[in-house]
Amino acid sequence: MMIFVNNGAGGYKFLEHATWNGLYIGDLVFPCFIWIMGFCIPIAITSQLSRGVSRLIICKNIIKRSCFLFLLGICLNTLGTDSQLENIRIFGVLQRFGVAYLVVGIIYAFLSKKKTKIYEHGLLAQINDCTSLLPQWIFIMSILILHCIITFCLTVPGCPKGYIGPGGLHENGKYFNCTGGFAGYIDRIVLGVNHTYQRPIIDTIYKSGPFDPEGILGCLTTIFQTFLGVQAGKILRVYKTWKGRVIRWIMFAAIYSCIGCILHFGNYIPVNKNLWSMSFVFISTAIALTLLTLCYLLVDVVEMWNGGPFRIPGMNALVMYMGHQICYQIFPFHWKFGTMNSHMWQTIAALWNVGLWTIIAYALHRKRIYISL
Known part of the structure; x- marks a missing residue:
């Protein structure tokens, strides 16, 4: 999202x-x-x-x-x-x-x-x-x-x-x-x-x-x-x-x-x-x-x-965030066709970008590569 x-x-x-x-x-x-x-x-x-x-x-x-x-x-x-x-x-x-x-x-x-x-009885037990x-x-x-x-x-x-x-x-x-x-x-x-x-x-x-x-x-x-x-x-x-x-x-x-x-x-x-x-x-x-x-x-x-397909990209959230920011204007992550003045083309372009980064996340997961701080 x-x-x-x-x-x-x-x-x-x-x-x-x-x-x-x-x-x-x-x-x-x-x-x-x-x-x-x-x-x-x-x-x-x-x-x-x-x-x-x-x-x-x-x-x-x-x-x-x-x-x-x-x-x-x-x-x-x-x-x-x-x-x-x-x-x-x-x-x-x-x-x-x-x-x-x-x-x-x-x-x-x-x-x-x-x-x-942990309190077992009384009011405090309800707000442990x-x-x-x-x-x-x-x-x-x-x-x-x-x-x-x-x-x-x-x-x-x-x-x-x-x-x-x-x-x-x-x-x-x-x-x-x-x-x-x-x-x-x-x-x-x-x-x-x-x-x-x-x-x-x-x-x-x-x-x-x-x-x-x-x-x-x-x-x-x-x-x-x-x-x-x-x-x-x-x-x-x-x-x-x-x-x-x-x-x-x-x-x-x-x-x-x-x-x-x-x-x-x-x-x-x-x-x-x-x-x-x-x-x-x-x-x-x-x-x-x-x-x-x-x-x-x-x-x-x-x-x-099982949480898919969201779970795997979430395991490399920092890569997803920084990667899409860095590659924002780079093909094939970003492209335009015509004037791009319709919801259809703008939605396709946005979903394409999301799809590519999801594929990257699954590729990293398959190779057991997880980048975090």
């Missing part, structure tokens, strides 16, 4: 990204990746802790992987450019993965016990998955509160307090230089305008100028979403029966969706991928949890499906 969307999604608007507020199918890909990364953290780190691996060694590996992700992201940002140091975009997709993994991974590694205490993460929850909630204070309580010069609109020509240009509120302001101050994304979607509509949808402030709510993945992963470890796991996942999905809908439809905090708003986090996490539950039931419980 990621490759399909990045190749134009057949020109279908509902499969692409929302301009500002709102949620299209293409907006769900990135948060699902973020969330599932968090889901894997308790599985991997708890296993290392139980084997007696030092917390310092675990954190060292986390820092190393995060730095590599950040560096690879910066490298991808220079594709199609002359790599002028004064203008290189600093943040991006892999960079956000790196930041979120760094913070959540270290928090989990330092605050988790080698053996989780939450109580085992209580220190981490306190830390993460403080990050979320910090995000709210920065977003809605601090003032951006020349802009109303708490403004989270697209700026530019929006509302007749009333808040022209206020794009993204404090999220845009902190990127301009800390990173500099030249080091942010120069061609955001909102610029084509509102003439808002440079704005980074993967900027600094959104990292805080991305960290929160990663931790929601940790919570779901903890359920997998704490509850041993498939019914116990499914009930908890569905319950959390319902809670997240209710919170997200209240925030969005109550017009408190609209769903917005560009700002990685709290409502966006809750709604996309609820969808990710629901999809995981369905896959778990089909693959592990009733055994009606």
Whole structure:
């Protein structure tokens, strides 16, 4: 889906990204990746802790992987450019993965016990998955509160307090230089305008100028979403029966969706991928949890499906992502026929690209080649 969307999604608007507020199918890909990364953290780190691996060694590996992700992201940002140091975009997709993994991974590694205490009776027995993460929850909630204070309580010069609109020509240009509120302001101050994304979607509509949808402030709510993945992963470890796991996942999905809908439809905090708003986090996490539950039931419980053809490309996700970015304008991955002004031809071209990378993934799998950090 990621490759399909990045190749134009057949020109279908509902499969692409929302301009500002709102949620299209293409907006769900990135948060699902973020969330599932968090889901894997308790599985991997708890296993290392139980084997007696030092917390310092675990954190060292986390820092190393995060730095590599950040560096690879910066490298991808220079594709199609002359790599002028004064203008290189600093943040991006892999960079956000790196930041979120760094913070959540270290928090989990330092605050988790080698053996989780399981309560057998009483109220605590019903929330073992939450109580085992209580220190981490306190830390993460403080990050979320910090995000709210920065977003809605601090003032951006020349802009109303708490403004989270697209700026530019929006509302007749009333808040022209206020794009993204404090999220845009902190990127301009800390990173500099030249080091942010120069061609955001909102610029084509509102003439808002440079704005980074993967900027600094959104990292805080991305960290929160990663931790929601940790919570779901903890359920997998704490509850041993498939019914116990499914009930908890569905319950959390319902809670997240209710919170997200209240925030969005109550017009408190609209769903917005560009700002990685709290409502966006809750709604996309609820969808990710629901999809995981369905896959778990089909693959592990009733055994009606083995995950193909998605499982194999997922085993080389970094290769798939970087490869399709690097080869974006190279034949045979990318081609045009005529004006390409019909959905049919655009869809064929996008599916062709997806198909080629799927074949590559299967070829790598057959040779037992897996590239990861």
